[in-house]
Amino acid sequence: QVHLVESGGGLVRPGGSLRLSCAVSGFTFSDYYMTWIRQAPGKGLEWLSCISPAGLTTFYADSVKGRFTISRDNTNNSLSLLISSLRADDTAVYYCARALYDATAYSPLDYWGQGTLVIVSS
Amino acid sequence: EIVLTQSPGTLSLSPGESATLSCRASQSVPTNYLAWYQQKPGQAPRLLIFGASRRATGIPDRFSGSGSGTDFTLTISRLEPEDFAVYYCQQYGSSPPNTFGQGTKLEIK
Numbered sequence: 001q002v003h004l005v006e007s008g009g010g011l012v013r014p015g016g017s018l019r020l021s022c023a024v025s026g027f028t029f030s031d032y033y034m035t036w037i038r039q040a041p042g043k044g045l046e047w048l049s050c051i052s053p054a055g056l057t058t059f060y061a062d063s064v065k066g067r068f069t070i071s072r073d074n075t076n077n078s079l080s081l082l083i084s085s086l087r088a089d090d091t092a093v094y095y096c097a098r099a100l101y102d103a104t105a106y107s108p109l110d111y112w113g114q115g116t117l118v119i120v121s122s
Numbered sequence: 123e124i125v126l127t128q129s130p131g132t133l134s135l136s137p138g139e140s141a142t143l144s145c146r147a148s149q150s151v152p153t154n155y156l157a158w159y160q161q162k163p164g165q166a167p168r169l170l171i172f173g174a175s176r177r178a179t180g181i182p183d184r185f186s187g188s189g190s191g192t193d194f195t196l197t198i199s200r201l202e203p204e205d206f207a208v209y210y211c212q213q214y215g216s217s218p219p220n221t222f223g224q225g226t227k228l229e230i231k
Contacts (some may be wrong), residue, residue: 035220045167045210045222059218062123095166100178106214108157110178112166114204 002111003028004096009116016086016120022079022096022113028053029068030074031102034083038092046092049081050105059105086120093117123215124149126223135231141198143226145211149193155215158187158196161225162207170209171196198228206230 007019022034035050039050049060049070058070079096093115099107125148133140145156154174159167168179171187174194184199198205211223 011200041130042226044208045161045212047212047219047221050218050220100169100172105156105218105220106153106155108155108168108169108172108212108214109159109167113133114166 004098004111004113006094006096006116007115009094009118011119011121013122014086014088014120016067017082017084018086020081020083020094020096020116020117020118022081023078024077024079024096024098027098027111028102029072029077029099032077033099033103033105034072035097036068036079037068037095037097037109037112038090038094039115040089040092043092046093048073050099051079051111052105053103057105083118084120088120091118113121123219124151124216124221126211126213126221128209128211128223128226130226131224132227132229136228136231137201137203139197139201139224141196141201141205141228143196143209143228145189145194145223147192147194147213151152151194151213152215154190154194155213156187156189156194157212157214158185159210159212160205161210167210199220202227203230 007121097109100110158171214220
């Protein structure tokens with residue numbers, strides 16, 4: 001059974017950094033693109049970043065390029081998102097998700113974690 | 123970057139009725155790679171439809187998707203109480219970012 005579990009969220013001061021993690025199980029992690037998506041309180045879904053199966057190719061939304069860094073550890077079946085220079089508008093639930101199809105970024109997202117809440121406040 | 127615009131923002135209907143949700147793209151979505159997700163409060167989104175019209179595993183046949191190019195529709199027939207939620211479209215046919223629409227809230231009338 002496929003499981004994705006995010007962790008690392010919490011209360012952070014503006015300007016600080018945070019690393020979010022997503023632990024996965026139930027599928028061959030190294031075969032799939034993985035994606036981070038966030039949702040600010042009461043708002044819609046915002047696609048943030050995705051990473052290729054081997055970790056060699058990454059994509060970012062323009063809104064987070066330069067501040068967010070996606071990475072993965074295929075040995076430990078783990079996905080990460082490093083967020084730096086945190087701002088109040090980064091406050092959101094952050095989800096990791098798996099592509100439906102392996103080996104391609106041109107895929108919908110079929111499995112999602114439950115999300116981890118990041119609150120940026122002084 | 124393809125921008126997706128969903129309408130209406132909110133749709134008020136009664137159980138048993140049919141719902142029609144629209145998703146319009148700022149440019150043609152390659153290969154009609156358009157997906158629909160359902161999200162209930164406090165839950166992660168769930169994939170309903172992909173490839174504009176293919177139902178994901180376990181999705182009831184009262185959910186159907188149609189459209190091509192820039193105009194896509196999610197139709198939910200015979201609304202059940204559990205169908206009242208927020209629905210998002212997403213395109214994944216162009217190089218990422220694989221943008222989402224802003225969502226349509228389907229509420230009980």
